[in-house]
Amino acid sequence: MTTKIVFIGAGSVVFTQGLLADIFAFPELRGVHIALHDIDAERLDTAEGAARAIAVRTGASPRITAHAERREALDGADFVINIVQVGMGEATRTDFEIPARHGVRQTIGDTLGIGGIFRALRTFPLLKALGEDIAAVCPDAWLLNYTNPMAMNVQYLAQATGLKRVVGLCHSVYWTMHDLAELVGVPFDEVGYQAAGVNHQAWVLRFERDGTDLYPLLDARIAEDPELRRRVRVDMYRRLGHYPTETSEHSSEYVPWYLGHASEVERLRLPIGAYLGIVDENVAEYEKTRAALASGAELPVEGTLEYAPQIIHSITTGTPRAVYGNVPNHGLIDNLPATGTVEVPCLVDAMGVQPTRIGSLPAQCAALNRQYLSMNDLVVRAALEDDPRSVRQAAMADPATGAVLPVERIWALCDDMVRAHGELLQPSLRAVLGS
Template sequence: MTKVAFIGAGSVEFTRNVVSDLCSYPELQGQLELSLHDIDADRLAHAEALVRRIDEETGAGARVSSSVDRRTAVEGADYVINEIQVGGYQATRADFDIPERYGVHQTISDTIGIGGVFRGLRTIPVLIGIGADLAEVAPDSYLLNYSNPMAMLPWAVHAGSPFHRVVGMCHSVRDTHKTLAELVGLPVEEIDFVTAGFNHQAFVLRFEHQGRDLYPALRAAIDADPELQRRVRVEIFRRFGYFPTESSEHSAEYVPWFMHHPGEVEHFRVPIGEYLRRSERNIDEFAATQQALKGGGPLPVDATSELASEFIHAHQTGRAREIYLNVRNDGLISNLPDECCVEVPTLVDASGPHPRPVGALPPQLAALNRTFLNVVELTVRAVLDGNRDHVYQAALLDPNTASVLTTRQTVQMCDELFAAHGDLIPEALRKA
């Protein structure tokens, strides 16, 4: 049997997508053990009912279990999929509302920025705990992380636990490649891409078709379309020379040039507060799925080619495929620090993941990545070292926050967030 454990299984989207994929693979039918964990017993019961229904609809013959005890759920696992959001909607609401009172606008607030810092403070200790558990009860497993802030979490697992078989997964590179293929009018599978950097701030370094550089065609498509020119990621491409992988709403809050300027917000159509609206839609979707399960009718099962399921399938069957993963750098990008977590093309086969070295980034991209890295590194160090000053320093060095606030205002805002999050923050950091 192949045991796949889900931490934060009450997440509607990822659990459903990954389980639907796994149960749809003919090679894995009759071979799956699906173990579910969530700290919310009601959500866990919903997740178990959902997974059992998917198993029934697909005829996969999976063995399904659930537990509110994490170690029980992950013991002996081959793969552990992490999809937690520590503090849920209420914590996210605080990450938006308190900075907004200080004039710090955010769109997604889960990566860097003041919201990314405090999400990191809440989440890093949990991931380190997961790493400690896996080192003891599932040392040969792979931890497949979906949670944000992605650039912080695998780094923290490596640095703060004895478990190092951790990779991060995000859709942004794959979605960007698809978008670029559509813009130049070619099938995505015919294009040669190489993309690298940090999660949510990687760049397409190679964009070719049969040896022909496609960037001139992309520039022509943008020059011909005034609406395309009103996207933040297109503006970053025009100024830095390489197309970024993250959406415009994400990208706008990683840099100092957009969020604090009402004219730029309007021109580039920056959706301030977007993640709150998405979170509210997710709450509605959870309720709708609950109703569908209670109704007893058929539940449509659609294969989604989710990254975790592709990783598991490639590793189990030996059918190698390239997936973009977030891994410890160790020289993969030569002008970024070895210990940081980078996003690079990775071949996954029966022997595991094999990240591809990409060499040095162009200097302007490495420079932009370093402004991102400042916040990530200081947040990770704040938790590992129990150093509250590093939290203030991360916020002071955040490009978006620094474009709005003075040093004293930044510290005061952080203190309000510490108080609002209470016990979700590591104890060593709660002491002013």
Template sequence: MAKVVITGAGNVELTRKILSDLFSSAELGGTLHVALHDVDPGRLATAQALARRLDSETGAGATIDAGRDRRPLLDGADFVICQFDVGGYDAVLRDFEIPRRYGLRQTLGDTIGVGGVFRALRTIPVLLGLAGDMTELCPDAWLLTYTDPMATLCWALREGTPLRNVAGLCYSVRDTHALLADLVGRELEEITFRTAGVNHQAFVLRFESEGHSLYPELDQLMASDQELRGHVRSEIYRRFGYFPTESSEHAAEYVPWFLPHEKEVARLGLPLEEALRRSARKLDAYERLRGSLASGKPLLARWKHFEMASEVIHSMLTGTPREVYLTLPNAGLVDNLPAQACVEVPALVDGSGIHPQVIGSLPVQLAALNRTFLNVVELTVTAALQERRSAVYQAAMLDPNTSATLPLAAIEELCDELIDAHEALLPAGIVRGGRAVPGEAC
């Protein structure tokens, strides 16, 4: 049997999608051992009840285990799906409440920016622990991670552990391709796409049908549609020449031109602190699913496309080839991005594994945007792995939105407050590192 471990299984909506796909696959019937892990006993119990219900609805004949101790579950695993959220809603709330008092605006705060930096700092120790257990108990397993900030976490895993079978999974490329196809009135199958960059800041390099670029059609649409032009990603496309994969609320946080300016926030309709609303909706969805479990309602999710982790697992186990966009180590994939970074590229997944496609060089202006993004990523990884408080300050100082909003002293003070607020979840050396002293080198 193939053993699939889901850690953070209490994220039950994602667990439901993944298991619905795997349990509905005729080729995988009777071949799956699913092990569920979560540190929250209530959410773990919900996930286990959900898995059993889905197994019953599909007749998958899966073996299902669950536990709060991950080590017995990891033993002999073939795939480990990571979807946990270290600190949960309370940590996210602090990531927004404290910067707000300094006048720093955020929308989602999960990638770079101070929100992304501190999400990474509290997640990396847990992820390194998971990778250490995998190295011991299932060294050949694939770690498939949905957890943000993906570019930072995958870099930390690559640099801080011997684990090599790691892939990051995100919907942004898939959703962007679907959006562009809809805008130009074509089916996805009619369009040839090629997209690359870093997670949450990749770009559609090729957008063609029958050998002809569809970008001129997109330009005509934008010229005639004020609403379509009035988005951050449209602004970036018009000035940098390639459509970005990330939503406007995400994209606004990675550059200095929007969130620090009140008029731009209003003009572009940027949803400040959107992450808090999304977190509240997730809590509501969790309660609704618990209600459906209690009432006996069917819970099998039926989708037009497989969930991403399901695609990867299905292709590896059955040999069915698929192209999937994944975050993978930049081992010669993108020439003009750092070799130690992890990049988002198309990959062929089949029975022999994951085979990323070589992109070559990005257009220089796109690589420049990515390198600015990766400066924050690299310093955050440095801060976590070396437990160096000065690198936390420097990551925030080099973040485009933060540096466009706050002076240096305020950035240090903000970081100090966030370190105090999250100290129980951060690497010990960062907490002990002490506050910056004005006029002294860090």
């Protein structure tokens, strides 16, 4: 029986192209059924054209179908890859511009903070409907989520939909370790590592070569290079003792110490509004793809080394491999909340995705992760309980927002965000509460 892989939000063409290149790189997956879904007809058509071009370039012979209707696309799916960005670039600009008027600096704005809160609240209605469709037409499918805010979305899916085969995927651990290996001058394939925590704020617990700790080599590199010490995550590592697994731009948003201080923004070279540049780049890449398809030019076929294709290959062929996944914390990390989403190593084989129990994190790392997960819990609670006050309370609990605004202005900021995002939010959360 042919394996069916469904892309939800396939109009995110650049990411779709990379994932397809990875999928078709596996000989066993070259004959799969790729079902593409997007609500934007032009983007769906572009995604279909790109998929067919990549199949030709890679010598694959998949069945490719495009669907405006989501449930039709999902019917009989084995794997569902969610890459939807609700509201697209316009909503992302709102997430930056309105907080900036209130004095809140953001760099990426997709995980915590005001940007993360409202990105989640825009996404939850889609996730609930998607979960209902999966339960109806492909209940045994694995939902592989790439949409941020990762930890909030996975927690919401677990609590609002009851789906069990859900794993959130992110490349931050892999690329962090790749970069650390390069930094200390050790070939990546000779490095052993273990990381755990929460998405975009996990911690490198072990960093070794042949059983020898590589952290001392990293310490030496940092000591000899003052420019390395001008990175947020190097600064965090020096003070916390474990290296965080996301970029400095991301890491700066999850703590109260950096973005609220102009001197730290300058010292650590933090690019305020950096994600807006990424949005523009993605639009430009999309237009390049459209132009290439229209002219008959070849599309570049570049793999991404993302986890979703590896998971699909392992489950369908029984090939064992380890990946990092974001899953509900059912006894995986002892000193983090049981309802939160944690990022841990996972074994993948024909039995599916099997998370690894870590035990307890170092106390100082768990303290930051608990603050992160407490804020997440309030956002998810707001949606599940139709409680607009919980939205404001989540913003109050967010460390970066609370570091720069008093509570009255936090509530006023949330009111402005509600007004701006309007109908993208579930009706119960559209209320303007005042300060």
